[in-house]
Each structure stands twice: as C-alpha cells, then as structure tokens.
Amino acid sequence: MEAFHPRHILGMDDLSRQDIFKILALAKKFKSSQNTAPLLKGKTIVNLFFEPSTRTRSSFEIAAKRLSATILNITGPQSSTVKGETLIDTAKNIEAMNPDVIIIRHSSSGAPYVLSQTLKTPIINAGDGFHEHPTQALLDIFTIEEVKGKLSGLKVLIVGDIAHSRVARSNITGLKKMGAQVIVCGPPTLIPPAITRLGVEVSYDLKKCVQKADVIMMLRIQEERQDHIQFPSKKEYIQYFGLNSETLKLAKKDVIIMHPGPLNRGIEISSEVADGPYSVILNQVTNGVVVRMALLVWLMGEKRASTH
Amino acid sequence: MRLLIKNGTVVDPSQKLQAKKDLLIENGKIKKIAPPGSLDNQDDIQVIDAKNCIVAPGFIDMHTHLREPGEEHKETIHSGALAAARGGFTSIVCMANTQPPNDNPFITQFIKLKAQEQACVNVYPVGALSKGLKGEELAEIGLLKEAGCVAISDDGNPVMNSYVMRKALDYCKHFRLPIISHCEDSHLVGKGMINEGFRSTLLGLRGNPSASEEIMVARDIALAELTGSHVHIAHISTEAAVRLVRDAKKRKVSVSTEVTPHHLFLTDESVATYDTHFKMAPPLRTPKDIRALKEGLKENIIDALATDHAPHSVLEKNIEFEEAANGVMGLETALPVTLKLVEEKVLTLSQFIEKWTWAPAKILKLPKGTLKVGADADITIFDPTKKVKINKDTFQSKSKNTPFHGWTCKGHVHTTVVGGKIVYPFK
Numbered sequence: 001m002e003a004f005h006p007r008h009i010l011g012m013d014d015l016s017r018q019d020i021f022k023i024l025a026l027a028k029k030f031k032s033s034q035n036t037a038p039l040l041k042g043k044t045i046v047n048l049f050f051e052p053s054t055r056t057r058s059s060f061e062i063a064a065k066r067l068s069a070t071i072l073n074i075t076g077p078q079s080s081t082v083k084g085e086t087l088i089d090t091a092k093n094i095e096a097m098n099p100d101v102i103i104i105r106h107s108s109s110g111a112p113y114v115l116s117q118t119l120k121t122p123i124i125n126a127g128d129g130f131h132e133h134p135t136q137a138l139l140d141i142f143t144i145e146e147v148k149g150k151l152s153g154l155k156v157l158i159v160g161d162i163a164h165s166r167v168a169r170s171n172i173t174g175l176k177k178m179g180a181q182v183i184v185c186g187p188p189t190l191i192p193p194a195i196t197r198l199g200v201e202v203s204y205d206l207k208k209c210v211q212k213a214d215v216i217m218m219l220r221i222q223e224e225r226q227d228h229i230q231f232p233s234k235k236e237y238i239q240y241f242g243l244n245s246e247t248l249k250l251a252k253k254d255v256i257i258m259h260p261g262p263l264n265r266g267i268e269i270s271s272e273v274a275d276g277p278y279s280v281i282l283n284q285v286t287n288g289v290v291v292r293m294a295l296l297v298w299l300m301g302e303k304r305a306s307t308h
Numbered sequence: 309m310r311l312l313i314k315n316g317t318v319v320d321p322s323q324k325l326q327a328k329k330d331l332l333i334e335n336g337k338i339k340k341i342a343p344p345g346s347l348d349n350q351d352d353i354q355v356i357d358a359k360n361c362i363v364a365p366g367f368i369d370m371h372t373h374l375r376e377p378g379e380e381h382k383e384t385i386h387s388g389a390l391a392a393a394r395g396g397f398t399s400i401v402c403m404a405n406t407q408p409p410n411d412n413p414f415i416t417q418f419i420k421l422k423a424q425e426q427a428c429v430n431v432y433p434v435g436a437l438s439k440g441l442k443g444e445e446l447a448e449i450g451l452l453k454e455a456g457c458v459a460i461s462d463d464g465n466p467v468m469n470s471y472v473m474r475k476a477l478d479y480c481k482h483f484r485l486p487i488i489s490h491c492e493d494s495h496l497v498g499k500g501m502i503n504e505g506f507r508s509t510l511l512g513l514r515g516n517p518s519a520s521e522e523i524m525v526a527r528d529i530a531l532a533e534l535t536g537s538h539v540h541i542a543h544i545s546t547e548a549a550v551r552l553v554r555d556a557k558k559r560k561v562s563v564s565t566e567v568t569p570h571h572l573f574l575t576d577e578s579v580a581t582y583d584t585h586f587k588m589a590p591p592l593r594t595p596k597d598i599r600a601l602k603e604g605l606k607e608n609i610i611d612a613l614a615t616d617h618a619p620h621s622v623l624e625k626n627i628e629f630e631e632a633a634n635g636v637m638g639l640e641t642a643l644p645v646t647l648k649l650v651e652e653k654v655l656t657l658s659q660f661i662e663k664w665t666w667a668p669a670k671i672l673k674l675p676k677g678t679l680k681v682g683a684d685a686d687i688t689i690f691d692p693t694k695k696v697k698i699n700k701d702t703f704q705s706k707s708k709n710t711p712f713h714g715w716t717c718k719g720h721v722h723t724t725v726v727g728g729k730i731v732y733p734f735k
Contacts, residue, residue: 086627108628109512110582117581129630131512169512193515194506 008116008123009299011132012173019298020178024142026294027287030066038068039297045069046099048091049126050076051107055261055285056126056135060103063292072099078107091115100300104128109166122299130164136260137170139291141178143284144215147256152179157209159185159241160219160268161230163192167260168219172198185209186219186241189230206241210251217258218243218269234267244270248278256280309354310334311728312347316358316689320365321662322669322678331363333685336728340681356730358689361722364661365677366398366686369639370668371463371488371542371566371614374400374431377418378407383619383706385419388639389427390704391617393732395639396721398686399430399676400617401668404441405464411436411447413455420456428731429724430686432458432674437476437487443467446476453483458672461488463542466524468494470531477537486564486671488540491524491549492516492590501630503576503591511579513629516591518546525549529556532563540671541565543616545590547600554609564671566614567601569645570636570711578711584625584632585711588618602654605663612667613660615642619707637710640703643688644696644717651718657692687725694720 008014015023045064047057057073064071076090087106094102101122104112109129116123127133145151156175162168162184172182182200184191191202203209210216221237231237243257257269257279265271274281311333318329318341330347332340340347369392375382383391385402392400402419404410410419416433423431435452439445441462449460460480467473467489480487497520502508504515525541529552532539544550544565556563575594578586586592604610618635625632646664649655655663669677676686698715700708724732 086623088626106628108630110629113582114628129512130514163509166512169510192509193504195509197506198509 009134010112010116010125012134012137012170017177023138023294023298024145026298027142027290030290030293040067040069043069043100043300045071046094046102047071047073048076048094048102049105050078051105053105056105059288060292063289063296067293067296087111088118091119095119095121127166129166131166132170133166134170135292135295136167137174138295139284139288140171140258141174142291143280143287147280148214154180154214155183155212156180156215156217157183157185157213158217158219159206161190161221161225162186163190164222164225165219172200183209187231207247207250210247213255214252215256215258216243220262221264221268238267242268243273245272248273258284309728311354313356313358313363316361316363318363318679319658319661320679321658322666323680326658333728336685338679338681338683338685356723361689361691364688365665365679366726367396367664367688368399368668368677369397369615369617370401370612370672372400372402372617374402375406375619376422382621385422385431386426387704387706389429389431391639392429393724394704396643396688396690396724397429397639398688398724398726399432401432401434401458401672403463404434404436404461409436409441411439413451416452416455416457429726434459434461434488437462437467438472441465443469443472446479449479449485450483453485458674459486459488463488463490466490466492466494470527474531474535477531477535481537486538486540488542489528490542491521491528493520493523496520501587502579503593505576507576507579518548518593521546521590522548522552525552529561529563533561538562543568543571543590544610545571545593545597547597550600550604550609557609564611566612567610568614568616569638569642572598572601573645574711582629584629585636585709587629587632587634588636589634606654611671613646613663615639619705620709621707625709637705637707640705641698641710641712643690643721644719645712647692647719648717685725685728689723691720691722693718696720
C-alpha cells in the first residue's frame with residue numbers, strides 16, 4: 001500500500017528521501033518531454049504572498065499554468081499588526097473559497113506552520129522568515145543532480161549569511177537527507193549557534209573551503225544586514241566572502257556555482273563568476289518550474305490513499 | 309464574623325510551625341491557633357473543614373500584571389483579583405507597565421481605589437522607576453510611595469542606563485523602597501525572542517542569549533554594592549545568573565530574587581511548534597538552566613516564587629510568533645504547578661510555602677505572609693494530594709494564554725480567605 005503523503009510541505013523534513021526521489025523523477029519527466037498534459041485541470045491554486053517575491057511566485061504560477069490549474073495571486077498584508085486583519089483570518093478567508101492548495105510566503109518564521117494548525121487545505125511553504133524554503137531546496141537538489149549525476153558523497157559549500165537564510169536551512173536538511181556533505185562558510189557573526197548539530201561543517205575561510213567543494217552555493221547578503229555590525233563594510237565582506245574568478249581558480253575543475261537570487265553583483269558574487277562557465281544560476285530558475293510542477297502533481301494530482 | 313478552620317495541618321514558616329491545629333479567626337484577624345478540637349462547640353461561627361488540607365498563610369504573588377488602566381480587554385483589577393483568589397493568592401503585587409504606566413500618584417490612587425471597590429484580594433501597586441518607563445528620568449518615587457506603592461520597577465523594560473539605575477537605587481534609600489529589576493540587556497537581545505541556541509537556529513527565530521540577562525544581573529549587583537541599596541532581580545532564568553546571585557549573597561550584598569513557574573518547568577523545546585503561549589521575556593531556557601534554578605531555590609539563593617502573570621488576548625497571541633506579545637498567565641496555575649517542587653524534593657512543604665508567603669512579604673515589607681496571632685486573616689487552604697486538570701476555559705482571568713493547559717498536577721485550592729472573609733470558592 002502506498003504510504004500517505006504528508007498534507008503540508010512546510011519544510012524539508014516533511015519529505016522523505018523516497019519522496020524527494022519521486023519528485024525529482026517526476027520533474028525530470030516534465031523537463032525532458034516538455035509535457036504539458038492538463039494533469040491539474042480543474043484544480044485551484046492560490047499563491048498567498050505576504051512578502052514580495054518575483055521569482056518564486058512567477059515560478060509557481062507558470063508551473064500551475066503548464067498543468068492547466070487555475071492559479072490566483074493574492075498579496076496579503078505584511079503583518080497582522082499593521083493591517084488589522086490577522087494572518088489566520090486572511091488565510092481562512094482564502095480557504096473559504098475552496099482552493100486545492102495554498103502556497104504561502106511570509107516574512108515571519110513559522111507563519112505557514114501556524115496556519116497548518118488551522119487550515120485543512122494543503123499548504124506549500126514558499127519561504128518563511130529565516131526558517132525554510134523547501135521548493136528552493138528541491139530545485140537546488142534537482143539542479144545538482146542534473147549536472148553531477150548524483151548527490152551522495154558530494155561536498156556542497158554554502159557561503160554567506162547562514163543565520164538569516166531559509167535557503168540554507170532547507171538545503172542543509174535536504175542535502176544531508178540525500179547523502180551529500182554540507183559545509184557552511186561565512187563571517188562568524190552570520191553563522192547561527194549550534195548549527196553543527198545539523199551535521200554540517202563550519203568554516204570561516206572561504207579560500208580553504210572552495211578547494212574541497214563540488215558545489216558552491218552563494219547566498220545573498222541582505223541590505224539590512226549591511227549595518228556595519230554584522231561585518232564592518234561591504235569592501236571587507238567582498239574581500240573575505242565574495243566569490244570572484246581569482247578565488248574560483250582554487251576550485252575543482254568541475255565545480256558548479258549556484259545562487260538562489262536575486263544577485264548582488266559585485267558583492268557576494270562577481271559578474272564574471274555569475275555569468276561564467278561554472279555558473280548554473282539560470283538553470284536553477286528554469287528547473288524551478290519543473291520541480292514545482294512535480295511537487296504540485298505529487299501533492300494533489302496522483303490518485304492515492306488519503307487521510308482526510 | 310468568626311471563622312473556624314479545623315482538621316487541617318497548619319504550615320506557617322514565619323513561626324516555624326507545622327502541625328495539626330485549628331485556627332480561629334475573629335474580626336478579620338488570627339485570634340487563636342490551638343490543638344485540634346479544642347476550639348469546638350462555639351456558637352455563631354462559620355466552620356471550614358480542612359481535612360487532608362494544608363492551612364497556610366495567604367499566598368502572595370509579588371509579580372503580577374493587571375492590565376488596568378489601559379488594556380482592560382486582557383485583564384482588569386476585578387478579574388485579576390478573581391483569578392488570584394481562585395489560584396489561592398490573597399495578595400497580588402501589580403507591575404507599573406499599564407497604559408498609562410503607574411509613574412505618578414494619580415494612577416496609583418486609581419488602582420488603589422479600583423481595588424478597594426472591586427478586588428476580592430489585596431492589591432499592592434508597584435510604581436514606575438522612570439517616567440513613562442523610558443529609563444531616562446526618575447519617576448516621583450516619594451509621591452508614589454505615599455500613594456501606596458510598595459516597590460519601584462520599570463518591569464517589562466530593563467533600565468538600560470546604569471547611571472539612572474544607580475541614582476534610583478540611591479534615591480530609594482530615603483524611602484526604603486525595594487527596586488525590582490527586569491534584567492535584560494536590550495541591545496544584546498535585539499529582536500531576539502527565544503533562547504539563543506540550537507532551537508532558535510532550527511526555527512529560524514532570532515535568539516536571545518542568556519548573557520543578556522547575566523550582564524544586567526552582574527551590573528545590578530555591582531550597583532547594589534556601590535549604593536548599599538537593595539535590588540530584587542525579577543524572573544531569574546539562567547544558570548549563570550543564579551551563580552552571580554549566589555556569589556553576591558555570599559558577599560552579603562543586599563540582593564534577592566524570584567523565579568517563575570514557567571522558567572522552572574518549561575524549556576525552549578516547547579517553542580518547537582511556534583506556539584506563542586511559550587513566548588515571554590526572559591525566554592524559556594534549557595534543562596541545564598532549570599537544574600540551576602531548582603538548585604538555587606534549594607539553597608535559598610532564589611528567595612521567592614512569583615508568577616509574572618501576564619495576560620494577553622488572542623489579538624496579541626493568535627498571530628505570527630515574531631509579532632506576538634511576550635508573557636504568559638500564572639495566577640490560576642502557579643500553586644499546582646510549583647507544588648511539583650515538593651514532589652521532586654527540591655523544597656520541603658514548609659520551604660515551598662515560605663517562598664510564596666513569608667519571603668515575598670519580607671522583601672516588600674508587607675505586613676502579610678504569616679498566621680501569627682493578631683495578623684490579618686489571609687489564609688490559603690489547599691489539598692496537596694488532590695489532582696487538578698488545568699483547563700484554560702475555567703479561568704476567571706479575562707485571558708487564556710497559559711502554557712500549562714491540559715497539565716494534570718496535584719494541589720487543589722480548597723479555600724482562599726482574605727481578611728477573614730472567604731473569597732474562594734465563589735459564592
């Protein structure tokens with residue numbers, strides 16, 4: 001008997017290794033066949049975004065449309081206390097219109113989790129605060145597997161603001177699950193406490209780590225982190241944690257460079273590297289669509305046993 | 309009006325008494341404590357049968373937030389007092405962070421007046437240390453005392469400016485008022501909202517490190533030493549803070565401290581579900597801190613138990629974790645929850661009662677917390693073996709934000725007597 005699928009995808013721990021393999025396989029099928037079969041015809045999907053997003057929102061939108069689902073974009077208030085309507089009320093109102101799945105992006109860690117306690121509609125977390133961004137991790141894993149042909153045993157280096165990154169958290173959990181090794185690297189001020197308990201290696205020395213890595217994932221340095229307290233200056237950050245072609249010379253010949261976007265060209269990544277031969281940054285974006293198609297179909301398109 | 313409490317075990321640490329005794333109350337005062345049965349056969353007297361029960365001095369909560377004036381949807385002086393009576397408290401000490409804050413004698417008078425008219429327990433206001441709780445200019449501490457404040461505190465906010473704190477300590481000497489300090493370095497806390505550690509990393513929530521409390525505890529101890537004034541550290545929560553207080557007490561610095569039920573029995577693991585009923589300042593810490601807090605209680609480094617009763621409505625709690633208000637309720641759950649300390653042999657029954665009665669009375673110099681003949685007849689009668697299931701829907705308080713909903717504990721409040729009158733069970 002087929003195992004029950006989890007109802008909500010809030011983080012990478014909601015997916016087993018087997019689940020991830022299935023989603024990757026499905027995504028591969030969509031990518032190779034350009035399959036636009038109306039697998040989700042008649043389904044209604046809501047993109048409920050409480051935080052601005054271009055890439056993730058349009059990626060879900062295109063994914064849904066390729067599968068012939070109806071998708072609706074709703075921009076929620078950025079916080080309960082600002083607009084008057086609470087997060088839960090907003091979400092319950094959307095749910096009352098009977099969508100089949102609600103995709104949620106929120107600037108506050110845990111917001112989708114809190115909604116999952118109240119809503120019966122499946123929720124996909126499209127990024128919450130510094131917590132999780134599971135579809136980003138899925139598309140990153142897909143991209144790595146696509147290029148490298150495997151995941152197990154690879155060394156993945158994640159560089160930058162680990163403390164405030166949902167992309168890092170989801171990738172750490174997902175990549176570890178798939179058998180990869182993860183090294184996180186950044187200034188000590190941006191490495192969260194006790195992160196090694198997640199089974200990752202911590203380094204403050206980019207040049208050293210670059211040599212060992214099969215995959216280098218650069219994270220965006222947010223504007224608000226540039227307060228001269230997390231690190232003294234942009235210049236110094238670039239000097240120690242920016243990836244440029246000089247540093248890249250130390251890397252393995254078959255290294256790949258990733259970035260979840262949007263890029264800060266000239267800060268965490270130089271333009272030569274971002275646009276260079278090792279970069280798979282645009283592949284990530286392309287793959288985002290098929291991976292999200294696969295997740296949507298896996299979540300609601302396949303006939304399977306259901307608990308509700 | 310006379311009252312006879314019989315068949316109970318009287319435990320009164322203020323006179324080192326623990327024995328089967330009957331208690332006679334007349335005109336709101338303790339009239340007699342006598343061997344069981346010896347006060348029987350009196351006419352015109354109301355009898356309370358305290359069989360299987362402990363008869364203790366009325367419990368004092370030295371750290372309560374009543375939300376009146378200003379946030380009456382969360383709690384009023386009336387509802388807070390009912391919650392206290394149901395929880396076995398006969399006196400509550402209410403913090404100054406109302407809206408507007410209790411930083412001038414008019415607010416104090418308002419609270420006293422409201423309490424006189426509507427509260428079924430004793431209400432003792434705490435005056436603000438600084439105007440507007442801003443930590444910049446001293447509030448009119450003398451006038452606040454004259455109006456009835458029993459202590460001075462900006463609780464809810466730390467006093468970040470050490471100069472202001474020092475001057476407040478100096479100034480209070482003249483008025484013999486204790487200062488209660490909320491110890492958190494707000495710069496170090498930043499936007500931190502749960503204990504900094506693995507849990508905060510996992511949840512993607514900003515951490516509040518233990519050091520933010522310890523820095524301020526160390527500072528306040530230094531200032532108590534400098535000024536010779538007394539500092540009472542509110543809601544101590546970390547291992548190192550206990551160590552600092554232990555060392556200070558060894559050196560005879562005038563410092564006291566309290567701990568809350570939630571810091572004694574919950575850790576940051578509880579926050580795993582982003583449940584805002586586990587969000588408060590200081591945050592829930594770790595098992596290691598809990599061990600140190602219990603050790604501190606045992607060694608009398610921690611003088612008193614206090615609830616930090618902080619009612620909030622669903623409007624402030626049923627929202628994003630990052631935006632939810634800090635604080636949890638305590639009055640109606642504290643007795644059964646902290647009675648576990650006796651079961652766990654952290655405290656003897658007598659020590660447990662002392663930390664809820666005589667100890668806070670001494671710190672705040674209240675004429676309470678004792679059953680000595682002639683004292684006000686404030687009495688808490690509870691059955692230490694009878695189980696209670698904590699259910700937020702039965703609360704008298706206007707709010708429901710308890711982290712203990714669903715817990716089953718021993719310790720059932722049988723009767724609460726204030727000034728010789730039965731205030732709980734409600735008529």
